[in-house]
Amino acid sequence: MQLAPFGSWKSPITADAIVADSIGLNSIVLDGTDIYWLESRPQEAGRSVIVRRDANGQIEDITPPEYNVRNRVHEYGGAAYTVLDGRVYFSNNSDNCLYIQDLRSPDPKLVTQLTHDTKKRYADLTIDTHLNRLICVQQEHDSADFEPLNTIVSINLTQPHHVSTLVGGCDFYAAPRLSPDGTKLAWLSWNHPNLPWDGTNLQMANVSNGYLAAPTSIAGGANETIFQPQWLSDDTLYFVSDRTGWGNLYSWCDGKVTPIYELAAEFSLPQWVFGMSTYALVGKHRIVCTYSQNGVWHLGLINTLSSHFTPLHVPYTDIASVRAVDNLLVCCAASTTQTNEIIAIDLLTESREVLKRSNRVKIDPGYLSIPQSIEFPTTDGKTAYAFYYPPTNRDYQPLLGEKPPLLVKSHGGPTAAASNQLSLKTQYWTSRGFAVVDVNYGGSTGYGKAYQHRLDGKWGIVDVDDCTNAALYLVKQGLADGDRLAISGGSAGGYTTLAALTFGDTFKAGASYYGVSDLIALAKDTHKFESRYLDRLVAPDPDNSPIYRDRSPLYFTDRLSCPIIFFQGLEDKVVPPNQAEMMVDALKAKGIPVEYVTFADEQHGFRQAANIKRALTDEFAFYARIFGFQPAPNS
Incomplete structure (x- = not known):
C-alpha cells in the first residue's frame, strides 16, 4: 500500500470507464414470453432504444437508428412505449409523434399527424383491443400564452390520426387503465397546486361505444396520493394509497375499498415520470x-x-x-x-x-466503497438519514492524522430519495480519497408521509440544515476534514447546494448542476407540471410573499465567500439557463472564483457521454484546486 494524501489516489474508476459502456435501463414491458425494456445510451447522444429479448434468449434492438423513444409530457416523460402481440407503439422524441412498428415489417408508421400534431405530446399508452385504438395522456402546447392542456384521448388505429378526447377538465392526468373486458376505464387526475405525490383522484367510468359515462370517484383526494392503478379482473382494481401515512396496497370491488396488506413501509414512488x-x-x-x-x-x-x-x-x-x-x-x-x-x-x-x-465494467471490490446507512441529529431535535461512503482504495492509505475531504450529495426533486445502489460516479470520488454522504433530508420519500411533509413551507431550510448537519456529524465522528467540506446537487439539489453555500459557512466549495438560484424566477418561468410546486414547499403567491426572495441565493451573493462551479444544459425547460447565469454574473462581480460549464444540446439532466464525462472531471479538478491536492495523473 502506498501512503498518499486523500484526493490524490490513482483509481481505475475513470470518467472514460464510467461512460464508455454505461447505459440507462428502465421501462420494462412484457408481451407474452417476450421481454422489452428501454435503454438510454449516452454514446448515441442520449438516444433511447427499445430492446427485446425473445423466448429463445436472443436480444436485439427494435428501434431503428433514426428514432429516439421518449416523450416530454410534464417535461420528464415516461411510459413512452407499449407492446402487444408483436406490435410496438412508441413516442418519438424529435417530432413528439406516435408510431406503430410491426416487428414483421420493422419500418414504423405514423399514428398521429406529423405536420399538425408536433405541439402535442403523448404518454402512458394503453391498447384497447376491443375498439382497435390507443388510449393515452395527451399534452397540447398550442400557445405560449397559456398552460398546456392535458387530457386523456383515444387514437383510432383503423383510421390513424383520428384523435378523440375521452376525459378533460383537470390540470393533469395519468395512468389510464382499461379493464380486461374493455367496459371500464380507470385513471388518475389532480389539479393545481398539487403534484401527484400531494394528492390525486382515482376515478373510473363505464365505457359504451367508445365513450365514457359519468365517472365515479374510487379513492384519493387533495391530501391522499394514489399510485399505480391496475385491474385484477373486470370488477376488481388494485392501487397504492398513502391514506394511513404509508403508501400501502388496496383493492376496490363493488364500491368498497379494502386494504390488502398494511406495513410501515412505502410501496409507492413519487410520480415524476409516467409508468412507474x-x-x-x-x-x-x-x-x-x-x-x-x-x-x-x-x-x-x-x-x-x-x-x-x-x-x-x-x-x-x-x-x-x-x-x-x-x-x-x-x-x-x-x-x-x-x-x-x-x-x-x-x-x-x-x-x-x-x-x-x-455497465459491464469489472471493478475489483478493493476499490468499492460500501455505503453505510446512518441516522444523525438535526434541527429541532429531529433525526435525518443518509448513506455514508468512506474513502476506499486497496492501493492506498492516507497520511497519518489526515482526515478526508467530504462531498455532501443533495438529491434532486426535492420530492425524491437517495439510493444506496452502486453508482460508479460516487465510486469515482471515494476511490480517489473523498468521503461521500448522500443525504435523505427531510422531505425525502421512503420514510413515510410525515417525514416527507417536513419540507412543507421550509424548502431551503430543512434540506439545508439536514445536509449541513450530516457534514458536521461526520466531522464530529472523525470521518471528515471540517476545512474541506463540499456540497453538490442537481436541479432541486442544486438549489439546496446554493442555499447552503449562501446562507451558511459550513461548506468551503460547491457544484450546482442545473440548480435554482432565484425562487421567484423559478415560480414564474418553469413548466406547467411544477408551476405550483413551490406553493407547498415555500408559500403561495410568489409575487406577494417575501419568503421567495428571502430564500433565493441570487439576492444574497454578498454572503458568499467560497467558490462554486455551475453546470447547465442550454435547452433546459425545467430550470432555465438564466437561473445559473444570474448567479454566475453576481459571483463574478464580487470576484469570487466561479466556473460556468454549459452544454448546448442538453436539457434537464445530462444524457450524452462526452458531457457526463466533462462534468465529472471538471468538478473533481475544481475541488483539487480549491482544496489544494494534486490528482493522480491519468486516473
Whole structure:
C-alpha cells in the first residue's frame, strides 16, 4: 500500500470507464414470453432504444437508428412505449409523434399527424383491443400564452390520426387503465397546486361505444396520493394509497375499498415520470411487490386471500419497474455492489437470471466503497438519514492524522430519495480519497408521509440544515476534514447546494448542476407540471410573499465567500439557463472564483457521454484546486 494524501489516489474508476459502456435501463414491458425494456445510451447522444429479448434468449434492438423513444409530457416523460402481440407503439422524441412498428415489417408508421400534431405530446399508452385504438395522456402546447392542456384521448388505429378526447377538465392526468373486458376505464387526475405525490383522484367510468359515462370517484383526494392503478379482473382494481401515512396496497370491488396488506413501509414512488411500477399481479391471488424501509428496497409476495406476506431473499437494495407473467418476475434491480440490471426471477424456485447490465465494467471490490446507512441529529431535535461512503482504495492509505475531504450529495426533486445502489460516479470520488454522504433530508420519500411533509413551507431550510448537519456529524465522528467540506446537487439539489453555500459557512466549495438560484424566477418561468410546486414547499403567491426572495441565493451573493462551479444544459425547460447565469454574473462581480460549464444540446439532466464525462472531471479538478491536492495523473 502506498501512503498518499486523500484526493490524490490513482483509481481505475475513470470518467472514460464510467461512460464508455454505461447505459440507462428502465421501462420494462412484457408481451407474452417476450421481454422489452428501454435503454438510454449516452454514446448515441442520449438516444433511447427499445430492446427485446425473445423466448429463445436472443436480444436485439427494435428501434431503428433514426428514432429516439421518449416523450416530454410534464417535461420528464415516461411510459413512452407499449407492446402487444408483436406490435410496438412508441413516442418519438424529435417530432413528439406516435408510431406503430410491426416487428414483421420493422419500418414504423405514423399514428398521429406529423405536420399538425408536433405541439402535442403523448404518454402512458394503453391498447384497447376491443375498439382497435390507443388510449393515452395527451399534452397540447398550442400557445405560449397559456398552460398546456392535458387530457386523456383515444387514437383510432383503423383510421390513424383520428384523435378523440375521452376525459378533460383537470390540470393533469395519468395512468389510464382499461379493464380486461374493455367496459371500464380507470385513471388518475389532480389539479393545481398539487403534484401527484400531494394528492390525486382515482376515478373510473363505464365505457359504451367508445365513450365514457359519468365517472365515479374510487379513492384519493387533495391530501391522499394514489399510485399505480391496475385491474385484477373486470370488477376488481388494485392501487397504492398513502391514506394511513404509508403508501400501502388496496383493492376496490363493488364500491368498497379494502386494504390488502398494511406495513410501515412505502410501496409507492413519487410520480415524476409516467409508468412507474412497484408491484405486479401473479395469478388471481398473489402480488409480487417491492417496498422501501429506511431507504432500502425489498421484495416480497402477498397472498391476497390470507394476507400472508412472504419475503423474497434477493441480493438487491433498489428494485423498480416490476412486471410479471405467470410465475416469472422481471424488474430493474441494483445493490450496493452491482449497478442497475434487468433481471428475471422464477417465483417458484427464486432462481435468477441477469438479462442486461447497465455497465459491464469489472471493478475489483478493493476499490468499492460500501455505503453505510446512518441516522444523525438535526434541527429541532429531529433525526435525518443518509448513506455514508468512506474513502476506499486497496492501493492506498492516507497520511497519518489526515482526515478526508467530504462531498455532501443533495438529491434532486426535492420530492425524491437517495439510493444506496452502486453508482460508479460516487465510486469515482471515494476511490480517489473523498468521503461521500448522500443525504435523505427531510422531505425525502421512503420514510413515510410525515417525514416527507417536513419540507412543507421550509424548502431551503430543512434540506439545508439536514445536509449541513450530516457534514458536521461526520466531522464530529472523525470521518471528515471540517476545512474541506463540499456540497453538490442537481436541479432541486442544486438549489439546496446554493442555499447552503449562501446562507451558511459550513461548506468551503460547491457544484450546482442545473440548480435554482432565484425562487421567484423559478415560480414564474418553469413548466406547467411544477408551476405550483413551490406553493407547498415555500408559500403561495410568489409575487406577494417575501419568503421567495428571502430564500433565493441570487439576492444574497454578498454572503458568499467560497467558490462554486455551475453546470447547465442550454435547452433546459425545467430550470432555465438564466437561473445559473444570474448567479454566475453576481459571483463574478464580487470576484469570487466561479466556473460556468454549459452544454448546448442538453436539457434537464445530462444524457450524452462526452458531457457526463466533462462534468465529472471538471468538478473533481475544481475541488483539487480549491482544496489544494494534486490528482493522480491519468486516473
